[in-house]
Amino acid sequence: MDIADQIKTIEDELSRLNVTLIAVSKTKSNEEIxxxxxxxxxxxxxxxxxxxxxxxxxxxxDIEWHLIGHLQSNKVKYVVPFVAMIHSADSLKLLKEIDKQAKKYNREVDCLLQIHVAAEETKFGLDHVELIELLRSEAFIQLTNVRIRGLMGIATNTPNTKEIKEEFHELKSLFDGIKASFFQDDEYFDTLSMGMSSDYKIAIEQGSTMVRLGSTIFGGR
Known part of the structure; x- marks a missing residue:
């Protein structure tokens, strides 16, 4: 099945479930994109x-570009002029830099707060305590050009589907709790980005509203 057929098949599946597809195009050629x-x-x-x-x-x-990888503060200025969403906001320092750069372009940049749910220590993200501290901080409240759209998380890279399911369930519960506590009246806090090619069906079952699929669409590297 070629890329176009894969896109159509997956989009048909996801649109019925009201889940947004982000096609992960890292390492892919312009022709494939x-x-x-x-x-x-x-x-x-x-x-x-x-x-x-x-x-x-x-x-x-008219392509909507999403930055899904770890973002260093010194590189924010390169993507802020055009990026549709930053999925990997994992510190107050980074959010402040996004806000600072966004002001220069009179933009409000959509961001997801990345949460660490996996067993691997190498993965980035805020833990639950850090998340609450960030959301309660005066510096966060004063940000004017960053719009928090929801949460993002990456499950453990494991064949253990029970473990993956539990991690996604934990993230969905956290999303619901954060929305009720901090974004109850915010119509824009609506995105839970979890699930990649290896585990997106489990993620959708657990409440994901956005999945990031690379090899499912483009094939292996």
Whole structure:
């Protein structure tokens, strides 16, 4: 099945479930991205800033670019002018820099707070205590050009589906609790980004509203 057929099949599946598809295009050529684009896909995810900027400059301007990888504060200025959403906001320092750069372009940048739910210590993200402290901080409340749209998390890389299910369930429970406590009247806090090619069906069962699929669409590297 080619890229266009994969896009159509997956979009048909996800649209029935009201789940948004981010096509993870990291390491993929412009030609492969354009094949998905011409099949109707508009939201693409990249995890390396330099690659994201290069592709944004050369590909159609109605593409919605998502930064899904870890973002260093000193690289924020390169993506803020155009990025549709930053999935990996994992510190107050980073949010303050996004806010600072967004002011220069009179933009409000959509962000997801990345939560650490996996067993691996190498994965990035806030733990529950850090999340609450961030949301309660005066510095966070004073941000004017960052809009928190929800949470993002990456499950443990394991064949143990029970463990993955529990991690996604924990993240969904946290999302519901945070929405009720901090964003009750915020219509924009509506996104729970969890699930990749290996585990997106489990993520959807546990309440994901956005999945990030690479190999499912484009095949292996």
């Amino acid at each position: 354009l094949e998905a684009y011409h099949a109707g896909q508009r939201a693409f995810g990249e995890n390396v800033v330099q690659e994201l900027v290069r592709k944004q400059e050369t590909l159609p301007k």
